[in-house]
Amino acid sequence: MASKKSPNPIDIHVGSRVRLRRMMLGMSQEKLGEALGITFQQIQKYEKGTNRIGASRLQHTATVLKVPVSFFFEDAPGTPEEAMGFAENQPHSYVVDFLSSSEGLSLNKAFIRIKDARVRRRIVDLVQSLSDDDTPA
Incomplete structure (x- = not known):
């Protein structure tokens, strides 16, 4: 065959x-x-x-x-559950999908270049306030 x-x-x-x-x-x-x-x-x-x-x-x-x-x-x-320990049981492919998109990649590269942690935190807060999701990071 x-x-x-x-x-x-x-x-x-x-x-x-x-x-x-x-x-x-x-x-x-x-x-x-x-x-x-x-x-x-x-x-x-x-x-x-x-x-x-x-x-x-x-x-x-x-x-x-x-x-x-x-x-x-x-x-x-196929990661065995016992190997996952206390990790969440759902795959995080949305992270890979986001970072594989041109917008996600551009945003990630620019964000990494910001050295001030307070500025990065404010950007996260801004993005969360603009999104429909009110779940804190």
């Missing part, structure tokens, strides 16, 4: 986290590929989850993207 296998949900998740972090750094697929010694097409396949990232390549990717390897597995599907 030569049926095409669908990507593993963990591989898709890890790939989406690679894409998220690469975009947060403003790095192109070409630049990440160069740093890892592979083509941008291979980066595309990793980010879509169609190709699995091996352990040594994932470690190298984490180094290049300046995150711990665990970053790629945060909120991964």
